[in-house]
Amino acid sequence: xxxxxxxxxxxxxxxxxxxxxxxxxxxxxxxxxxxxxxxxxxxxxxxxxxxxxxxxxxxxxxxxxxxxxxxxxxxxxxxxxxxxxxxxxxxxxxxxxxxxxxxxxxxxxxxxxxxxxxxxxxxxxxxxxxxxxxxxxxxxxxxxxxxxxxxxxxxxxxxxxxxxxxxxxxxxxxxxxxxxxxxxxxxxxxxxxxxxxxxxxxxxxxxxxxxxxxxxxxxxxxxxxxxxxxxxxxxxxxxxxxxxxxxxxxxxxxxxxxxxxxxxxxxxxxxxxxxxxx
Amino acid sequence: xxxxxxxxxxxxxxxxxxxxxxxxxxxxxxxxxxxxxxxxxxxxxxxxxxxxxxxxxxxxxxxxxxxxxxxxxxxxxxxxxxxxxxxxxxxxxxxxxxxxxxxxxxxxxxxxxxxxxxxxxxxxxxxxxxxxxxxxxxxxxxxxxxxxxxxxxxxxxxxxxxxxxxxxxxxxxxxxxxxxxxxxxxxxxxxxxxxxxxxxxxxxxxxxxxxxxxxxxxxxxxxxxxxxxxxxxxxxxxxxxxxxxxxxxxxxxxxxxxxxxxxxxxxxxxxxxxxxxxxxxxxxxxxxxxxxxxxxxxxxxxxxxxxxxxxxxxxxxxxxxxxxxxxxxxxxxxxxxxxxxxxxxxxxxxxxxxxxxxxxxxxxxxxxxxxxxxxxxxxxxxxxxxxxxxxxxxxxxxxxxxxxxxxxxxxxxxxxxxxxxxxxxxxxxxxxxxxxxxxxxxxxxxxxxxx
Numbered sequence: 001x002x003x004x005x006x007x008x009x010x011x012x013x014x015x016x017x018x019x020x021x022x023x024x025x026x027x028x029x030x031x032x033x034x035x036x037x038x039x040x041x042x043x044x045x046x047x048x049x050x051x052x053x054x055x056x057x058x059x060x061x062x063x064x065x066x067x068x069x070x071x072x073x074x075x076x077x078x079x080x081x082x083x084x085x086x087x088x089x090x091x092x093x094x095x096x097x098x099x100x101x102x103x104x105x106x107x108x109x110x111x112x113x114x115x116x117x118x119x120x121x122x123x124x125x126x127x128x129x130x131x132x133x134x135x136x137x138x139x140x141x142x143x144x145x146x147x148x149x150x151x152x153x154x155x156x157x158x159x160x161x162x163x164x165x166x167x168x169x170x171x172x173x174x175x176x177x178x179x180x181x182x183x184x185x186x187x188x189x190x191x192x193x194x195x196x197x198x199x200x201x202x203x204x205x206x207x208x209x210x211x212x213x214x215x216x217x218x219x220x221x222x223x224x225x226x227x228x229x230x231x232x233x234x235x236x237x238x239x240x241x242x243x244x245x246x247x248x249x250x251x252x253x254x255x256x257x258x259x260x261x262x263x264x265x266x267x268x269x270x271x272x273x274x275x276x277x278x
Numbered sequence: 279x280x281x282x283x284x285x286x287x288x289x290x291x292x293x294x295x296x297x298x299x300x301x302x303x304x305x306x307x308x309x310x311x312x313x314x315x316x317x318x319x320x321x322x323x324x325x326x327x328x329x330x331x332x333x334x335x336x337x338x339x340x341x342x343x344x345x346x347x348x349x350x351x352x353x354x355x356x357x358x359x360x361x362x363x364x365x366x367x368x369x370x371x372x373x374x375x376x377x378x379x380x381x382x383x384x385x386x387x388x389x390x391x392x393x394x395x396x397x398x399x400x401x402x403x404x405x406x407x408x409x410x411x412x413x414x415x416x417x418x419x420x421x422x423x424x425x426x427x428x429x430x431x432x433x434x435x436x437x438x439x440x441x442x443x444x445x446x447x448x449x450x451x452x453x454x455x456x457x458x459x460x461x462x463x464x465x466x467x468x469x470x471x472x473x474x475x476x477x478x479x480x481x482x483x484x485x486x487x488x489x490x491x492x493x494x495x496x497x498x499x500x501x502x503x504x505x506x507x508x509x510x511x512x513x514x515x516x517x518x519x520x521x522x523x524x525x526x527x528x529x530x531x532x533x534x535x536x537x538x539x540x541x542x543x544x545x546x547x548x549x550x551x552x553x554x555x556x557x558x559x560x561x562x563x564x565x566x567x568x569x570x571x572x573x574x575x576x577x578x579x580x581x582x583x584x585x586x587x588x589x590x591x592x593x594x595x596x597x598x599x600x601x602x603x604x605x606x607x608x609x610x611x612x613x614x615x616x617x618x619x620x621x622x623x624x625x626x627x628x629x630x631x632x633x634x635x636x637x638x639x640x641x642x643x644x645x646x647x648x649x650x651x652x653x654x655x656x657x658x659x660x661x662x663x664x665x666x667x668x669x670x671x672x673x674x675x676x677x678x679x680x681x682x683x684x685x686x687x688x689x690x691x692x693x694x695x696x697x698x699x700x701x702x703x704x705x706x707x708x709x710x711x712x713x714x715x716x717x718x719x720x721x722x723x724x725x726x727x728x729x
Contacts, residue, residue, distance in 0.1 A: 141505040166508040259606035260686035
């Protein structure tokens with residue numbers, strides 16, 4: 001059976017390397033067909049991922065190779081007895097220092113990215129000055145509150161705030177900051193394409209910043225199991241040029257202060273109920 | 279590495295269940311509680327009529343005269359697959375359905391030419407890829423190449439599939455509001471079968487517009503568990519609304535039929551009539567019922583269907599929408615003050631439910647009210663809606679507007695009331711300016727600074 005075990009332990013590193021190598025082609029890799037991250041921060045996070053993948057791959061394949069070699073030798077020399085290496089100071093130093101160094105390297109190497117993403121001091125200044133909107137996660141939808149055009153987002157709701165649900169519009173070309181809240185239980189604000197993920201906690205307001213590197217419609221999903229309707233907690237984040245974003249806000253304002261007679265009704269469709277949808 | 283025998287059996291069970299699956303009984307639309315309380319002889323024709331007009335969730339049926347988009351699609355038989363004598367199904371290759379919804383199983387198929395003209399078959403199997411339809415063999419039909427047919431209820435089926443995926447787990451298979459997740463929700467999901475919807479743009483006596491229901495589905499209802507389905511396309515939402523209204527029509531038809539019978543032929547009525555006081559025998563009651571079924575029931579059924587359909591059609595007319603005659607009165611402190619006086623005044627009595635400060639704690643919440651349906655007192659203090667649920671008046675300081683936060687939404691809540699709830703309609707008693715003053719006052723409350 002000795003050689004059988006050799007094969008068994010040989011199989012795993014081979015399977016791991018093969019599955020990693022074929023991952024991008026069979027959809028096991030990053031979301032959206034392994035597309036590049038849609039934010040510059042996301043690209044850096046992906047690089048981190050690959051570094052960790054390479055490091056762990058080398059360590060895993062290496063240790064498995066040593067294991068298989070040792071088993072193979074043992075299987076071929078049934079009579080030879082194993083040598084007792086208990087208390088080998090040199091060996092112990094080696095297997096403590098090498099992993100320690102690797103972990104220390106990873107810990108230090110990722111610090112900049114972590115700080116840029118999570119430490120408020122390093123947030124882009126423009127984003128911190130004028131938060132875009134308040135995002136409230138609730139079972140099972142996302143509700144957004146923007147400040148009125150030309151005004152700043154306040155902690156408490158204001159009479160002229162603008163509201164929308166499951167559709168967050170964001171101007172392109174500058175970092176934006178949202179204030180993340182939860183109405184009920186834990187949720188998680190997850191933009192898979194941008195590699196942004198932040199838990200929403202009841203009672204806390206958490207600032208999250210992101211910047212897409214190209215305009216488009218991105219999925220916003222909940223990444224924290226929040227109840228039976230967790231799966232349907234989906235929204236869109238629409239990153240659009242500044243002028244389109246301003247037009248959107250203007251339309252939203254008009255819609256929200258619609259009194260049943262105003263201008264939107266007459267504009268395109270004639271009937272009011274349809275105008276509401278536009 | 280040794281497995282016990284029993285563990286081996288367990289291991290074998292998994293693939294076995296995987297291959298065979300769990301057999302499910304056919305799903306049926308449920309009947310209302312009142313229908314089930316009828317004596318069996320009276321309930322049977324009601325149930326049969328409903329199945330005839332509406333079918334079952336997986337065997338939908340078209341019924342003329344409903345304001346529902348059934349979505350008929352015409353097709354032509356290209357060829358008939360040869361089949362053995364003992365096979366129960368005829369398989370035909372068809373054209374014309376390439377652009378239609380790809381799940382047609384269970385739908386009625388009416389032959390419009392050939393031997394079986396006018397006959398209706400049920401589609402037992404449908405393969406969208408190959409364009410093969412299988413229907414049950416019967417002596418009346420004999421499809422040949424070139425025969426034309428119409429598949430009915432395609433649009434309804436599309437709506438049903440979407441409804442079952444997105445809505446059913448709360449609102450229930452028949453729209454009865456008791457889906458599997460409904461027990462966790464407060465407020466409970468709407469029971470569609472009364473055909474009453476709370477947040478509409480229509481006049482007090484009108485039902486909801488299609489656009490109102492689509493709006494609710496797209497925007498959700500803030501403050502409740504009804505989430506927003508904004509990511510569905512307009513077409514999907516309209517198909518769902520189409521199906522929901524159809525479920526409502528089914529429930530309303532049932533209610534109208536049962537209301538006719540309930541007084542005389544419920545189990546309790548029967549017990550009363552055959553008791554010593556009543557003095558009738560069961561045979562006499564049955565005889566009377568039989569007479570009713572023969573003479574009046576067909577008319578009642580027709581009237582029930584047509585009146586419900588008309589009500590839905592009326593709601594979608596242009597003049598059913600509440601449109602203010604004057605634009606919103608400027609939101610000034612003076613206007614709010616006028617609104618506050620109205621709010622506290624005897625003319626509106628807002629404060630009796632919503633409380634003098636608008637906290638939703640008026641004196642009405644401390645009373646025992648009478649259920650108008652049964653004429654009995656509710657067991658709990660406070661206001662109730664017609665679905666029988668306790669309904670606290672809204673705390674106006676919350677800044678959560680279930681029916682939408684536009685001024686026109688609040689205006690319409692005041693003008694038409696909230697249907698199915700004790701919130702009355704002020705459309706007749708207040709002028710437009712007064713209504714707008716009230717809107718301005720109510721909408722200023724969340725920001726009043728006295729929180």
